[in-house]
Amino acid sequence: MPAHDDPLAGALAAIVGAPHVLTDPEVKATYEVDWTSRYRGESRLVVRPAGTAEVAAVVRECAAAGVPIVAQGGNTGFVGGGVPRGGEVVLSLARMDDVEPPDQAAAQIAAGAGATLAAVQDAARRAGHFFSIDLGARDSATIGGLLATNAGGTRAFRYGMARAHVVGIEAVLANGAVVSRMAGLPKDNTGYDLAQLLVGSEGTLGVITRARLALTSRGGSVATALVGIESTAEAVELFARLRRDLPGLDAAELFYANGLELVRAHAGLPAPLARAFPAYLLLECSAVAGAQDDLVAALGADADAVLADDSTTRQRLWRYRESHTEAVSARWIPLKLDVALPLSRLAAFVDELTAFARAELPAAQVFVYGHAGDGNLHVQLVGLDAAAERDAMAAVLALVARNGGSIGAEHGVGVAKRDWLHLTRAPGDVAAMQAVKRALDPEGVLNPGVLFPDGT
Numbered sequence: 001m002p003a004h005d006d007p008l009a010g011a012l013a014a015i016v017g018a019p020h021v022l023t024d025p026e027v028k029a030t031y032e033v034d035w036t037s038r039y040r041g042e043s044r045l046v047v048r049p050a051g052t053a054e055v056a057a058v059v060r061e062c063a064a065a066g067v068p069i070v071a072q073g074g075n076t077g078f079v080g081g082g083v084p085r086g087g088e089v090v091l092s093l094a095r096m097d098d099v100e101p102p103d104q105a106a107a108q109i110a111a112g113a114g115a116t117l118a119a120v121q122d123a124a125r126r127a128g129h130f131f132s133i134d135l136g137a138r139d140s141a142t143i144g145g146l147l148a149t150n151a152g153g154t155r156a157f158r159y160g161m162a163r164a165h166v167v168g169i170e171a172v173l174a175n176g177a178v179v180s181r182m183a184g185l186p187k188d189n190t191g192y193d194l195a196q197l198l199v200g201s202e203g204t205l206g207v208i209t210r211a212r213l214a215l216t217s218r219g220g221s222v223a224t225a226l227v228g229i230e231s232t233a234e235a236v237e238l239f240a241r242l243r244r245d246l247p248g249l250d251a252a253e254l255f256y257a258n259g260l261e262l263v264r265a266h267a268g269l270p271a272p273l274a275r276a277f278p279a280y281l282l283l284e285c286s287a288v289a290g291a292q293d294d295l296v297a298a299l300g301a302d303a304d305a306v307l308a309d310d311s312t313t314r315q316r317l318w319r320y321r322e323s324h325t326e327a328v329s330a331r332w333i334p335l336k337l338d339v340a341l342p343l344s345r346l347a348a349f350v351d352e353l354t355a356f357a358r359a360e361l362p363a364a365q366v367f368v369y370g371h372a373g374d375g376n377l378h379v380q381l382v383g384l385d386a387a388a389e390r391d392a393m394a395a396v397l398a399l400v401a402r403n404g405g406s407i408g409a410e411h412g413v414g415v416a417k418r419d420w421l422h423l424t425r426a427p428g429d430v431a432a433m434q435a436v437k438r439a440l441d442p443e444g445v446l447n448p449g450v451l452f453p454d455g456t
Protein backbone atom coordinates (compact mmCIF):
# COMPACT_ATOMS: atom_id res chain seq x y z
CA MET A 1 0.00 0.00 0.00
CA PRO A 2 1.44 3.45 -0.83
CA ALA A 3 2.81 5.30 2.23
CA HIS A 4 0.19 8.06 2.11
CA ASP A 5 -2.58 5.43 2.21
CA ASP A 6 -1.20 3.78 5.33
CA PRO A 7 -2.35 5.52 8.51
CA LEU A 8 0.19 3.56 10.56
CA ALA A 9 3.04 5.01 8.46
CA GLY A 10 1.71 8.49 9.14
CA ALA A 11 1.40 7.86 12.88
CA LEU A 12 4.94 6.43 13.09
CA ALA A 13 6.35 9.28 11.00
CA ALA A 14 4.95 11.66 13.61
CA ILE A 15 7.05 9.84 16.21
CA VAL A 16 10.38 9.21 14.42
CA GLY A 17 10.27 11.66 11.50
CA ALA A 18 9.14 10.80 7.98
CA PRO A 19 12.65 9.92 6.66
CA HIS A 20 12.82 7.09 9.20
CA VAL A 21 9.65 5.31 8.10
CA LEU A 22 10.47 3.26 5.02
CA THR A 23 7.64 2.16 2.78
CA ASP A 24 9.28 2.00 -0.65
CA PRO A 25 9.55 -1.72 -1.56
CA GLU A 26 13.08 -1.28 -2.95
CA VAL A 27 14.30 0.49 0.18
CA LYS A 28 12.62 -2.02 2.50
CA ALA A 29 13.98 -5.00 0.60
CA THR A 30 17.26 -5.42 2.50
CA TYR A 31 15.34 -5.61 5.80
CA GLU A 32 13.09 -8.36 4.45
CA VAL A 33 15.57 -11.11 3.71
CA ASP A 34 18.04 -12.79 6.05
CA TRP A 35 21.82 -13.11 5.63
CA THR A 36 21.52 -16.56 4.02
CA SER A 37 18.59 -15.66 1.68
CA ARG A 38 16.59 -18.56 3.15
CA TYR A 39 14.04 -16.53 5.11
CA ARG A 40 12.10 -13.64 3.61
CA GLY A 41 8.75 -11.89 3.89
CA GLU A 42 7.21 -8.55 3.03
CA SER A 43 6.97 -6.03 5.85
CA ARG A 44 4.18 -3.47 6.30
CA LEU A 45 6.93 -0.89 6.72
CA VAL A 46 10.33 -0.39 8.36
CA VAL A 47 10.67 2.10 11.22
CA ARG A 48 13.98 3.38 12.56
CA PRO A 49 13.57 5.10 15.95
CA ALA A 50 16.39 7.12 17.50
CA GLY A 51 15.92 6.36 21.21
CA THR A 52 14.06 4.40 23.88
CA ALA A 53 11.16 6.89 24.15
CA GLU A 54 10.60 6.65 20.40
CA VAL A 55 10.72 2.84 20.54
CA ALA A 56 8.10 2.89 23.30
CA ALA A 57 5.83 5.18 21.28
CA VAL A 58 6.29 3.02 18.16
CA VAL A 59 5.44 -0.16 20.08
CA ARG A 60 2.32 1.45 21.56
CA GLU A 61 1.16 2.65 18.13
CA CYS A 62 1.70 -0.76 16.49
CA ALA A 63 0.00 -2.56 19.40
CA ALA A 64 -3.01 -0.25 19.12
CA ALA A 65 -3.19 -0.94 15.39
CA GLY A 66 -2.85 -4.70 16.00
CA VAL A 67 0.26 -4.88 13.80
CA PRO A 68 3.04 -7.18 15.02
CA ILE A 69 6.66 -6.07 15.31
CA VAL A 70 9.91 -7.76 14.33
CA ALA A 71 12.92 -6.16 16.04
CA GLN A 72 16.00 -6.13 13.84
CA GLY A 73 19.62 -5.33 14.60
CA GLY A 74 22.36 -6.24 12.12
CA ASN A 75 20.24 -8.91 10.40
CA THR A 76 23.02 -11.49 10.74
CA GLY A 77 20.91 -14.05 12.60
CA PHE A 78 20.55 -17.53 11.13
CA VAL A 79 17.13 -18.77 12.28
CA GLY A 80 14.80 -16.38 10.46
CA GLY A 81 13.75 -14.53 13.63
CA GLY A 82 14.85 -11.06 12.54
CA VAL A 83 13.00 -10.78 9.23
CA PRO A 84 9.24 -10.46 8.64
CA ARG A 85 7.09 -13.42 7.71
CA GLY A 86 4.48 -11.15 6.11
CA GLY A 87 2.79 -7.90 7.17
CA GLU A 88 4.83 -7.04 10.29
CA VAL A 89 6.51 -3.74 11.08
CA VAL A 90 10.30 -4.14 11.10
CA LEU A 91 11.66 -2.08 13.99
CA SER A 92 15.30 -1.44 13.18
CA LEU A 93 17.57 -0.44 16.08
CA ALA A 94 20.35 0.63 13.70
CA ARG A 95 20.22 4.32 14.61
CA MET A 96 20.63 3.61 18.34
CA ASP A 97 24.32 2.87 18.02
CA ASP A 98 26.01 5.09 20.61
CA VAL A 99 28.77 3.58 22.77
CA GLU A 100 29.61 5.29 26.06
CA PRO A 101 33.18 5.52 27.34
CA PRO A 102 33.76 2.56 29.69
CA ASP A 103 33.30 2.99 33.43
CA GLN A 104 36.89 2.27 34.46
CA ALA A 105 36.29 1.39 38.10
CA ALA A 106 33.33 -0.88 37.47
CA ALA A 107 34.83 -2.28 34.22
CA GLN A 108 31.50 -1.84 32.44
CA ILE A 109 30.39 -0.32 29.17
CA ALA A 110 26.94 0.94 28.16
CA ALA A 111 25.79 1.01 24.55
CA GLY A 112 22.69 1.42 22.46
CA ALA A 113 21.08 -1.74 21.11
CA GLY A 114 22.18 -0.84 17.58
CA ALA A 115 25.89 -0.53 18.39
CA THR A 116 27.91 -3.17 16.58
CA LEU A 117 29.97 -5.73 18.42
CA ALA A 118 33.13 -4.33 16.79
CA ALA A 119 32.33 -0.81 18.05
CA VAL A 120 31.98 -2.10 21.62
CA GLN A 121 35.14 -4.23 21.33
CA ASP A 122 37.07 -1.19 20.05
CA ALA A 123 35.79 1.16 22.75
CA ALA A 124 36.73 -1.40 25.42
CA ARG A 125 40.18 -1.93 23.90
CA ARG A 126 40.91 1.78 23.65
CA ALA A 127 40.17 2.10 27.37
CA GLY A 128 42.49 -0.82 28.23
CA HIS A 129 39.71 -3.36 28.76
CA PHE A 130 38.60 -6.45 26.85
CA PHE A 131 35.09 -7.32 25.69
CA SER A 132 35.38 -11.04 25.26
CA ILE A 133 32.46 -11.89 22.98
CA ASP A 134 33.75 -12.40 19.46
CA LEU A 135 32.27 -13.78 16.27
CA GLY A 136 32.72 -13.48 12.53
CA ALA A 137 29.81 -11.03 12.07
CA ARG A 138 31.40 -8.55 14.52
CA ASP A 139 31.16 -5.61 12.09
CA SER A 140 27.36 -5.97 11.64
CA ALA A 141 25.89 -7.91 14.59
CA THR A 142 24.50 -5.54 17.21
CA ILE A 143 24.39 -5.55 20.99
CA GLY A 144 20.58 -5.92 20.87
CA GLY A 145 20.83 -8.92 18.54
CA LEU A 146 23.66 -10.52 20.51
CA LEU A 147 21.64 -10.31 23.72
CA ALA A 148 18.32 -11.29 22.12
CA THR A 149 19.95 -14.48 20.78
CA ASN A 150 22.35 -14.99 23.73
CA ALA A 151 25.17 -15.26 21.19
CA GLY A 152 28.19 -17.43 21.92
CA GLY A 153 31.08 -17.20 19.49
CA THR A 154 34.65 -18.27 19.83
CA ARG A 155 35.46 -17.50 23.45
CA ALA A 156 32.28 -18.63 25.19
CA PHE A 157 33.76 -21.69 26.89
CA ARG A 158 36.15 -19.44 28.78
CA TYR A 159 34.26 -16.19 29.35
CA GLY A 160 30.61 -17.25 28.92
CA MET A 161 27.93 -16.48 26.35
CA ALA A 162 26.36 -13.02 25.93
CA ARG A 163 24.23 -13.60 29.03
CA ALA A 164 27.33 -13.72 31.24
CA HIS A 165 28.26 -10.17 30.22
CA VAL A 166 24.94 -8.50 31.01
CA VAL A 167 24.95 -6.14 33.97
CA GLY A 168 21.79 -4.32 32.93
CA ILE A 169 19.29 -3.85 30.14
CA GLU A 170 16.80 -1.20 29.10
CA ALA A 171 13.89 -2.49 27.06
CA VAL A 172 10.39 -1.73 25.87
CA LEU A 173 7.71 -4.31 26.60
CA ALA A 174 4.75 -5.13 24.36
CA ASN A 175 2.49 -2.62 26.14
CA GLY A 176 5.02 0.17 25.60
CA ALA A 177 6.28 0.13 29.20
CA VAL A 178 10.01 0.76 29.65
CA VAL A 179 12.01 -1.47 31.98
CA SER A 180 15.42 -0.12 32.85
CA ARG A 181 18.07 -1.87 34.94
CA MET A 182 21.06 0.23 33.94
CA ALA A 183 22.59 1.23 37.28
CA GLY A 184 25.38 -1.30 36.85
CA LEU A 185 25.07 -2.73 40.34
CA PRO A 186 26.89 -6.04 40.65
CA LYS A 187 24.63 -6.81 43.61
CA ASP A 188 20.92 -6.17 43.06
CA ASN A 189 18.57 -8.85 44.31
CA THR A 190 15.19 -7.22 44.33
CA GLY A 191 12.97 -9.73 42.60
CA TYR A 192 12.84 -11.30 39.15
CA ASP A 193 15.84 -10.58 36.93
CA LEU A 194 14.03 -9.00 33.99
CA ALA A 195 17.29 -8.28 32.14
CA GLN A 196 18.23 -11.96 32.09
CA LEU A 197 14.68 -12.93 31.11
CA LEU A 198 15.07 -10.84 27.97
CA VAL A 199 18.43 -12.40 27.09
CA GLY A 200 17.83 -15.21 24.60
CA SER A 201 14.16 -14.27 24.17
CA GLU A 202 14.68 -13.57 20.43
CA GLY A 203 12.57 -10.42 20.32
CA THR A 204 9.46 -12.17 21.72
CA LEU A 205 9.30 -10.51 25.17
CA GLY A 206 10.65 -7.00 24.66
CA VAL A 207 12.65 -4.71 22.41
CA ILE A 208 16.09 -4.21 23.95
CA THR A 209 17.08 -0.57 23.53
CA ARG A 210 20.27 -0.33 25.62
CA ALA A 211 22.60 -2.54 27.64
CA ARG A 212 25.31 -2.28 30.25
CA LEU A 213 27.98 -4.92 29.79
CA ALA A 214 30.78 -6.32 31.91
CA LEU A 215 34.33 -5.98 30.61
CA THR A 216 37.27 -8.13 31.53
CA SER A 217 41.01 -8.05 30.96
CA ARG A 218 43.20 -10.22 28.80
CA GLY A 219 46.97 -10.56 28.85
CA GLY A 220 48.68 -8.67 26.04
CA SER A 221 50.60 -11.72 24.85
CA VAL A 222 48.46 -13.82 22.48
CA ALA A 223 49.41 -16.98 20.61
CA THR A 224 47.47 -18.94 18.02
CA ALA A 225 48.03 -22.41 16.59
CA LEU A 226 46.35 -24.37 13.83
CA VAL A 227 46.83 -28.04 14.64
CA GLY A 228 46.21 -31.01 12.33
CA ILE A 229 44.43 -33.90 14.04
CA GLU A 230 43.17 -37.33 13.07
CA SER A 231 39.64 -37.32 14.49
CA THR A 232 36.92 -35.61 16.52
CA ALA A 233 37.87 -37.83 19.46
CA GLU A 234 41.44 -36.50 19.28
CA ALA A 235 40.08 -32.92 19.21
CA VAL A 236 38.11 -33.53 22.40
CA GLU A 237 41.10 -35.18 24.13
CA LEU A 238 43.44 -32.37 23.12
CA PHE A 239 40.95 -29.74 24.27
CA ALA A 240 40.47 -31.48 27.63
CA ARG A 241 44.23 -31.65 28.18
CA LEU A 242 44.87 -28.03 27.14
CA ARG A 243 41.97 -26.70 29.21
CA ARG A 244 43.65 -28.29 32.23
CA ASP A 245 47.29 -27.44 31.43
CA LEU A 246 46.92 -24.07 29.72
CA PRO A 247 44.85 -21.70 31.87
CA GLY A 248 45.04 -18.94 29.22
CA LEU A 249 43.32 -21.06 26.55
CA ASP A 250 40.49 -18.99 25.14
CA ALA A 251 39.56 -20.47 21.76
CA ALA A 252 39.33 -24.05 20.46
CA GLU A 253 37.69 -24.13 17.05
CA LEU A 254 37.09 -27.31 15.07
CA PHE A 255 36.77 -27.94 11.35
CA TYR A 256 37.28 -30.79 8.92
CA ALA A 257 39.13 -31.54 5.69
CA ASN A 258 36.19 -30.93 3.31
CA GLY A 259 35.45 -27.54 4.89
CA LEU A 260 39.10 -26.55 4.65
CA GLU A 261 39.15 -27.42 0.93
CA LEU A 262 36.01 -25.35 0.34
CA VAL A 263 37.45 -22.38 2.25
CA ARG A 264 40.77 -22.60 0.41
CA ALA A 265 39.01 -22.62 -2.97
CA HIS A 266 36.75 -19.74 -1.95
CA ALA A 267 39.37 -17.52 -0.35
CA GLY A 268 42.40 -18.60 -2.41
CA LEU A 269 44.35 -19.71 0.64
CA PRO A 270 47.34 -22.08 0.61
CA ALA A 271 47.36 -25.36 2.55
CA PRO A 272 48.07 -24.46 6.17
CA LEU A 273 50.22 -27.49 6.97
CA ALA A 274 52.69 -29.65 5.07
CA ARG A 275 50.18 -32.49 4.82
CA ALA A 276 46.40 -32.76 4.90
CA PHE A 277 44.60 -33.99 8.04
CA PRO A 278 41.05 -35.28 8.57
CA ALA A 279 40.36 -32.50 11.09
CA TYR A 280 41.85 -29.29 12.47
CA LEU A 281 41.75 -27.43 15.76
CA LEU A 282 42.43 -23.70 15.86
CA LEU A 283 43.69 -22.82 19.33
CA GLU A 284 44.34 -19.46 20.92
CA CYS A 285 45.67 -18.54 24.33
CA SER A 286 46.56 -15.35 26.11
CA ALA A 287 48.90 -14.50 28.97
CA VAL A 288 50.57 -11.49 30.52
CA ALA A 289 53.75 -12.61 28.73
CA GLY A 290 55.09 -15.65 26.88
CA ALA A 291 51.79 -17.01 25.51
CA GLN A 292 53.53 -18.69 22.56
CA ASP A 293 55.96 -20.54 24.86
CA ASP A 294 53.02 -21.70 26.98
CA LEU A 295 51.13 -22.92 23.94
CA VAL A 296 54.13 -24.73 22.41
CA ALA A 297 54.91 -26.41 25.73
CA ALA A 298 51.32 -27.51 26.22
CA LEU A 299 50.98 -28.84 22.67
CA GLY A 300 54.19 -30.86 22.89
CA ALA A 301 56.98 -31.28 20.35
CA ASP A 302 55.10 -33.86 18.24
CA ALA A 303 52.14 -31.66 17.33
CA ASP A 304 51.60 -30.91 13.65
CA ALA A 305 50.96 -27.22 14.05
CA VAL A 306 51.50 -23.83 12.49
CA LEU A 307 51.86 -21.01 15.00
CA ALA A 308 51.21 -17.28 15.02
CA ASP A 309 52.14 -14.68 17.57
CA ASP A 310 51.73 -11.56 15.42
CA SER A 311 48.39 -10.17 14.35
CA THR A 312 48.86 -10.58 10.58
CA THR A 313 49.67 -14.30 10.83
CA ARG A 314 46.95 -14.73 13.46
CA GLN A 315 44.33 -13.21 11.15
CA ARG A 316 45.53 -15.50 8.35
CA LEU A 317 45.06 -18.58 10.55
CA TRP A 318 41.61 -17.41 11.70
CA ARG A 319 40.49 -17.07 8.06
CA TYR A 320 40.67 -20.88 7.72
CA ARG A 321 37.95 -21.15 10.36
CA GLU A 322 35.95 -17.93 10.07
CA SER A 323 35.57 -18.14 6.27
CA HIS A 324 33.54 -21.36 6.47
CA THR A 325 30.18 -19.55 6.73
CA GLU A 326 30.93 -17.28 3.80
CA ALA A 327 32.42 -20.09 1.68
CA VAL A 328 29.35 -22.31 2.13
CA SER A 329 26.90 -19.45 1.47
CA ALA A 330 28.80 -18.33 -1.63
CA ARG A 331 27.76 -21.60 -3.31
CA TRP A 332 24.54 -22.73 -1.67
CA ILE A 333 21.67 -21.75 0.59
CA PRO A 334 22.63 -24.26 3.27
CA LEU A 335 20.36 -25.90 5.78
CA LYS A 336 22.06 -24.73 8.97
CA LEU A 337 21.79 -26.76 12.15
CA ASP A 338 23.46 -25.16 15.14
CA VAL A 339 23.59 -27.86 17.81
CA ALA A 340 25.37 -28.62 21.07
CA LEU A 341 26.44 -31.99 22.39
CA PRO A 342 27.95 -33.03 25.69
CA LEU A 343 31.71 -33.21 24.99
CA SER A 344 31.60 -36.88 25.99
CA ARG A 345 29.21 -37.54 23.04
CA LEU A 346 30.74 -35.21 20.44
CA ALA A 347 32.82 -37.80 18.59
CA ALA A 348 30.04 -40.41 18.62
CA PHE A 349 27.59 -37.83 17.27
CA VAL A 350 29.88 -36.85 14.39
CA ASP A 351 30.35 -40.53 13.50
CA GLU A 352 26.58 -41.17 13.62
CA LEU A 353 25.89 -38.05 11.56
CA THR A 354 28.43 -39.12 8.94
CA ALA A 355 26.95 -42.63 8.74
CA PHE A 356 23.41 -41.24 8.52
CA ALA A 357 24.33 -38.82 5.73
CA ARG A 358 26.10 -41.55 3.75
CA ALA A 359 23.17 -43.93 4.02
CA GLU A 360 20.17 -41.60 3.85
CA LEU A 361 21.33 -38.41 2.15
CA PRO A 362 23.46 -39.53 -0.82
CA ALA A 363 22.64 -36.29 -2.68
CA ALA A 364 23.84 -34.08 0.16
CA GLN A 365 27.19 -32.67 1.12
CA VAL A 366 27.76 -32.12 4.80
CA PHE A 367 30.10 -29.53 6.27
CA VAL A 368 30.67 -29.40 10.01
CA TYR A 369 32.56 -26.80 12.00
CA GLY A 370 32.18 -25.20 15.36
CA HIS A 371 33.28 -24.29 18.82
CA ALA A 372 34.85 -27.48 20.17
CA GLY A 373 35.15 -26.18 23.71
CA ASP A 374 31.38 -25.84 23.99
CA GLY A 375 30.54 -29.05 22.10
CA ASN A 376 28.86 -26.66 19.64
CA LEU A 377 28.75 -27.85 16.03
CA HIS A 378 27.43 -25.99 12.99
CA VAL A 379 26.14 -28.69 10.66
CA GLN A 380 25.57 -27.48 7.10
CA LEU A 381 23.58 -29.67 4.72
CA VAL A 382 23.60 -28.67 1.06
CA GLY A 383 22.20 -30.22 -2.12
CA LEU A 384 18.76 -31.25 -0.77
CA ASP A 385 15.32 -30.22 -2.02
CA ALA A 386 12.80 -28.67 0.39
CA ALA A 387 11.05 -31.94 1.36
CA ALA A 388 14.35 -33.75 1.87
CA GLU A 389 15.62 -30.82 3.93
CA ARG A 390 12.70 -31.07 6.34
CA ASP A 391 13.19 -34.83 6.76
CA ALA A 392 16.94 -34.37 7.22
CA MET A 393 16.39 -31.63 9.78
CA ALA A 394 14.00 -33.86 11.77
CA ALA A 395 16.43 -36.80 11.65
CA VAL A 396 19.56 -34.84 12.60
CA LEU A 397 17.85 -32.95 15.41
CA ALA A 398 16.46 -36.23 16.76
CA LEU A 399 20.01 -37.64 16.67
CA VAL A 400 21.17 -34.62 18.67
CA ALA A 401 18.42 -35.18 21.24
CA ARG A 402 19.24 -38.89 21.53
CA ASN A 403 22.84 -37.93 22.32
CA GLY A 404 21.74 -35.63 25.12
CA GLY A 405 22.35 -32.43 23.16
CA SER A 406 20.49 -29.22 22.37
CA ILE A 407 18.87 -28.42 19.01
CA GLY A 408 19.73 -24.73 19.42
CA ALA A 409 23.17 -23.90 20.79
CA GLU A 410 23.95 -20.25 20.06
CA HIS A 411 21.80 -19.07 17.14
CA GLY A 412 18.42 -19.62 18.80
CA VAL A 413 15.18 -21.26 17.68
CA GLY A 414 13.62 -18.54 15.51
CA VAL A 415 11.22 -19.91 12.94
CA ALA A 416 13.80 -22.47 11.80
CA LYS A 417 13.49 -24.86 14.72
CA ARG A 418 10.22 -23.97 16.44
CA ASP A 419 8.60 -27.23 15.30
CA TRP A 420 11.34 -29.22 17.03
CA LEU A 421 11.49 -27.36 20.34
CA HIS A 422 9.86 -30.35 22.06
CA LEU A 423 12.94 -32.47 21.30
CA THR A 424 15.02 -30.70 23.91
CA ARG A 425 12.44 -28.89 26.07
CA ALA A 426 9.93 -30.89 28.14
CA PRO A 427 6.19 -30.10 27.87
CA GLY A 428 6.35 -28.40 31.28
CA ASP A 429 9.19 -26.13 30.07
CA VAL A 430 7.31 -25.13 26.93
CA ALA A 431 4.11 -24.45 28.88
CA ALA A 432 6.02 -22.26 31.38
CA MET A 433 7.68 -20.33 28.55
CA GLN A 434 4.31 -19.81 26.85
CA ALA A 435 2.83 -18.58 30.15
CA VAL A 436 5.62 -15.97 30.39
CA LYS A 437 4.99 -14.94 26.79
CA ARG A 438 1.23 -14.59 27.38
CA ALA A 439 1.80 -12.59 30.57
CA LEU A 440 4.15 -10.08 28.94
CA ASP A 441 2.67 -10.01 25.45
CA PRO A 442 -0.96 -11.19 25.61
CA GLU A 443 -1.82 -9.81 22.16
CA GLY A 444 1.19 -11.40 20.47
CA VAL A 445 2.67 -8.10 19.28
CA LEU A 446 6.36 -9.04 19.54
CA ASN A 447 7.75 -11.46 16.96
CA PRO A 448 4.79 -13.87 16.74
CA GLY A 449 5.74 -17.19 15.17
CA VAL A 450 9.26 -17.10 16.61
CA LEU A 451 10.22 -19.69 19.22
CA PHE A 452 6.71 -21.19 19.36
CA PRO A 453 4.58 -22.22 16.39
CA ASP A 454 2.26 -19.43 15.18
CA GLY A 455 -0.82 -18.80 17.29
CA THR A 456 0.31 -20.61 20.45
Ligand code: FAD
Nearest residue numbers: 073074075076077081082142144145146148152153203208
Ligand atom coordinates in the same frame (compact mmCIF):
# COMPACT_ATOMS: atom_id res chain seq x y z
P1 FAD B 1 19.41 -9.86 14.07
O1 FAD B 1 19.81 -10.88 13.08
O2 FAD B 1 18.97 -8.56 13.54
O3 FAD B 1 18.26 -10.47 15.02
C1 FAD B 1 18.41 -11.72 15.62
C2 FAD B 1 17.24 -11.98 16.58
O4 FAD B 1 17.30 -11.06 17.65
C3 FAD B 1 15.87 -11.79 15.95
O5 FAD B 1 14.96 -12.67 16.55
C4 FAD B 1 15.51 -10.36 16.29
O6 FAD B 1 14.12 -10.14 16.34
C5 FAD B 1 16.14 -10.23 17.67
N1 FAD B 1 16.59 -8.87 17.97
C6 FAD B 1 17.53 -8.13 17.31
N2 FAD B 1 17.72 -6.95 17.93
C7 FAD B 1 16.86 -6.94 18.98
C8 FAD B 1 16.58 -5.99 20.00
N3 FAD B 1 17.21 -4.83 20.05
N4 FAD B 1 15.64 -6.31 20.93
C9 FAD B 1 14.99 -7.50 20.89
N5 FAD B 1 15.22 -8.42 19.95
C10 FAD B 1 16.14 -8.14 19.01
N6 FAD B 1 26.31 -16.24 16.31
C11 FAD B 1 26.90 -16.80 17.39
O7 FAD B 1 26.25 -16.96 18.44
N7 FAD B 1 28.22 -17.20 17.35
C12 FAD B 1 28.98 -17.05 16.24
O8 FAD B 1 30.14 -17.45 16.23
C13 FAD B 1 28.39 -16.43 15.11
N8 FAD B 1 29.12 -16.21 13.98
C14 FAD B 1 28.52 -15.63 12.90
C15 FAD B 1 29.29 -15.42 11.75
C16 FAD B 1 28.71 -14.84 10.63
C17 FAD B 1 29.56 -14.61 9.40
C18 FAD B 1 27.34 -14.47 10.64
C19 FAD B 1 26.69 -13.84 9.44
C20 FAD B 1 26.58 -14.68 11.78
C21 FAD B 1 27.15 -15.27 12.91
N9 FAD B 1 26.41 -15.50 14.08
C22 FAD B 1 27.00 -16.06 15.18
C23 FAD B 1 24.97 -15.20 14.11
C24 FAD B 1 24.62 -13.75 14.46
O9 FAD B 1 25.67 -12.87 14.22
C25 FAD B 1 24.18 -13.64 15.91
O10 FAD B 1 22.99 -14.39 16.12
C26 FAD B 1 23.94 -12.21 16.39
O11 FAD B 1 23.70 -12.25 17.76
C27 FAD B 1 22.76 -11.54 15.70
O12 FAD B 1 22.85 -10.13 15.90
P2 FAD B 1 22.06 -9.14 14.93
O13 FAD B 1 22.21 -7.77 15.46
O14 FAD B 1 22.49 -9.35 13.53
O15 FAD B 1 20.57 -9.65 15.15
Ligand code: 2HG
Nearest residue numbers: 136322324325336370378
Ligand atom coordinates in the same frame (compact mmCIF):
# COMPACT_ATOMS: atom_id res chain seq x y z
C1 2HG C 1 30.42 -19.67 13.38
O1 2HG C 1 30.72 -20.24 14.42
C2 2HG C 1 29.08 -19.02 13.29
O2 2HG C 1 31.21 -19.55 12.44
C3 2HG C 1 28.37 -19.32 11.99
O3 2HG C 1 28.27 -19.31 14.40
C4 2HG C 1 27.92 -20.74 11.89
O4 2HG C 1 27.86 -20.77 9.51
C5 2HG C 1 27.31 -21.13 10.56
O5 2HG C 1 26.33 -21.85 10.58
Ligand code: ZN
Nearest residue numbers: 153371378410
Ligand atom coordinates in the same frame (compact mmCIF):
# COMPACT_ATOMS: atom_id res chain seq x y z
ZN1 ZN D 1 29.29 -20.38 15.91
